Amino acid sequence: MAEGGCALLVGTYDRLGGSGVVPLTLTADDRLIVGEPMSQARNASWWVPAGDLILAVDEQDQGEIAAFATADWEPRFRRSSGGAAPCHLAFDPATRKLAVANYESGSVTLFRLDEAGRPTRLGMALLTGHGPHAERQAGPHAHWVGFADSGRRLHLVDLGADRILSFTVDPERGLGQPATAWHAPAGSGPRHLAFLPGTDLAVLASELASTLTMLRRTGPDGYEAVQTLTSLPPDAGESLIGAILTTEAGDRIHVSNRGHDSIATFALEGGQLRLLGHVPSGGAMPRHLLLLKERARLLAANEEGGGVTLFAVGPDGTLRSLPARADIAGPVFLDRA
Structure with missing residues (x-):
């Protein structure tokens, strides 16, 4: 790799023309160079490192978790995710338990990892319930999982x-009976939760309503809403939230808007969010975002057109579009290599 370059990886969807996991290099002079796709890793819309392995979802109806060698993405093994269309993975702090959100089946599966990183199912919960949106909420849809309280609890966002x-x-024994930690507004379709470091606060991105809600934990199994605001400018038209990304310090939050095709940036000040502005995503349906703090750069994966686009991050956290673009079909996940 050229001096000053940054090695990245892009997960893609088969149904949108994707060809596996695609290596991507951001050069020192802000060019994006696309490498040869690794076709053995299909529909990898989320993955997590586990020592010498990478564990990725294979987001399909017969859902699987696929394990690859970190060094070269050579396949190692596969396991059933315990449900259909797995879309999110999370480790406990000790990296010994792995939770998987299965979107289509509305279920969560908990695995225990052995010393070699191989998962064995420890428990599963099949959710029930629905919302008022006839097409998107006919049943439960697990969209995000995350451990809390040093791994003693698992929180799940049900769109x-x-x-x-x-x-x-x-x-x-795995998972206990679920408690409802927070009821979102009917039809809002909560998608992802982001804990804010060093606080009792979390930000919830609701896909169908295009809103951010600041939540405060009230106890082991409870949240209360502090603030709710839109991720869209006035008269934006139909749009869905895609990704939520917080800075390491938790003082800036970036959100992608699919439909409006923009990225919104918010400041967190005194426990309240304040909109700093919007910038076009440079493509259609921006789904995932990646922040490169040391380079003051942000990348967006535009799922349905436009590939991967690049932005400069200003001192105040606002974004400025840069000319670089990587022509990759169906990009849905971004990570460092």
Whole structure:
């Protein structure tokens, strides 16, 4: 790699012309160079590192978790995700338990990892419920999972039934019965939750309503809403939130708007969010965002057209479009190599 370059990876969808996981290099002079696709990793819309392995979802109806060698993405093994269309993975702090959100089946599966990083199913919960949106909320849709309280609880965002659930995690018996930690407004379709470091606050991105809600934890199984605001400018038209990205310090939050095809930037000040502005995403349906702090750069994966686009991050956190663009079909996930 050229001096000053940054090695990246792009996960893609087959149905949108994707060809696996695609290497991408951001050069020191802000060019994007596309490498040869690794076709063995299909529909990898989310992945997490696990020592010498990378564990990725294979987002299909017969959902699977696929394991690859970190060094070269050579396949190692596959496991059923326990549901259909797995879309999100999360480790506990000890990297010994792995939770998987299965979107289409509305289920969550908990795995225990052995010393070699191989997952064994520890428990599963099949959700029930629905929301008022006839097409998108006919049943539960698990869209995000994350561990809390040093791994003793698992929180789940259910887009289909407008809620955040909280499960106790037993080292031997797996998941306890869920408690509803927060009821989202009916039809809002909560998608992703982002914990803010060093605080009792979290930001919830609701896909169908295109809103951000600042939440404060009120206890092990509870949240209360502090603030809700839109991610869109006035008269934006139909749009869906795609990604939520917080800075390491938690003082800036970036959100992608699919339909309006923009990225919104917010400042967090005194426990309240303040809109700093919007910038066009440079493509259609921006789904995922990646921040390169040391380079003051942000990348956006435009799922349905426009490939991967590049932005400069100003001192105040606002974004400026740069000319670089990577022509990659169906990009849905971005990560460092």
